[in-house]
Amino acid sequence: MSAFISFEAVSKSYGDVKVIDGLNLSIERGEFVSLLGPSGSGKTTMLMMLAGFEAPTGGRIVVDGKRVDHLPPHARNMGVVFQSYALFPHMSIADNIAFPLKMRGMPKAEVGTRVKRALDMVQLSAASGRKPAQLSGGQQQRIALARALVFEPEVVLMDEPLGALDKQLREHMQLELRELHKSLGLTVVFVTHDQNEAITMSDRIAVFNSGKIEQIDTPQLIYSQPNTRFVAQFIGETNLMNGSVAESHDDRASISLGDGTRVIGRTHKSFRPGEQIVLSVRPEALTIGDVAPGLNSLPAVIEDLVFQGDHTRVHLKSGGSKLAARVTGQNHGYAVGQSTHVSFAPEACAVVPQ
Ligand code: ADP
Ligand code: MG
Secondary structure, three states: OOOOEEEEEEEEEEOOEEEEEEEEEEEOOOOEEEEEOOOOOOHHHHHHHHHOOOOOOEEEEEEOOEEOOOOOHHHOOEEEEOOOOOOOOOOOHHHHHHHHHHHOOOOHHHHHHHHHHHHHHOOOHHHOOOOHHHOOHHHHHHHHHHHHHOOOOOEEEEEOOOOOOOHHHHHHHHHHHHHHHHHHOOEEEEEEOOHHHHHHHOOEEEEEEOOEEEEEEOHHHHHHOOOOHHHHHHOOOOEEEEEEEEEEEOOEEEEEEOOOOEEEEEOOOOOOOOOEEEEEEOHHHOEEOOOOOOOEEEEEEEEEEEEOOOOEEEEEEEOOEEEEEEEOOOOOOOOOOOEEEEEEOHHHEEEEEO
């Protein structure tokens, strides 16, 4: 099956500066894909090229079997929502939503019907006659969404659309967007620098770093099987330990830590014996206490206990590494200064290149 949207070896340079570097990305019809990465990593540039506001300097963009990278934006049938809502301040809400339909020369009666339906969808029918400035930030963003969906595009592109909203409203809108995506069968390309947002919303996440995709996978795999140090650190919290490969077979490697201790980790590619690597283990994958058979175990000393409400963070020192674990409940019985062990399963221990 060929992808619905594909970037094929796409590059983009501004002058001498290459901001997207020979990038490949395939998106299926109906998928919700997030482009996640730090500021300046090229996410907006990707979206602008897909929407038609920027042209690639190399490669091709294909949508539904047709090359689109030289088509103007209105010929691509994609709804676009930006971070700043970009509503027209002098127009009423209804006129704002009608704008893309009038641009497309739709008859007046049908424009009215569609605008009404779009307003119902975002539950803001009552605001129809108001001006954008008379609505809250969240309401304005819902209007921007209605305007992007009113011409029934198959693809919706969103660039940090919830970035300006406060936490509670952002989480509410995340759920609304998920619902809309499912109920309308939309293909969504969603740009965010917020890892939690990407994890909550996406079918797949493409992690961007300096104009390249470091990994594209489901949120579960991105979290549990990071392929690079950058991905391990960018998504969630993790413990990193330096080591070198003693032996590597299939998807397991025996790793020698700095002090000579051996542990087993999970690999996503083959490593050479002697290769310097980094182990990534999530705090919730560490168990504190007795050595458990079949697990990796390291001697450790508890350095600090920090109560966080629903859990307690345990800071430990093991060999040369500082580790963080999390335990639930208040009566865990651990004490600062206590000597103990930390154990973790080989499959919870990702081996990534240094
Ligand atoms: P992101 O959305 O991930 O923050 P952008 O795609 O906006 O990143 O930018 C990627 C890089 O391209 C940045 O270094 C940015 O400064 C540069 N860039 C973006 N637009 C332009 C432009 N019009 N001219 C020159 N450089 C640009
Ligand atoms: Mg951006």
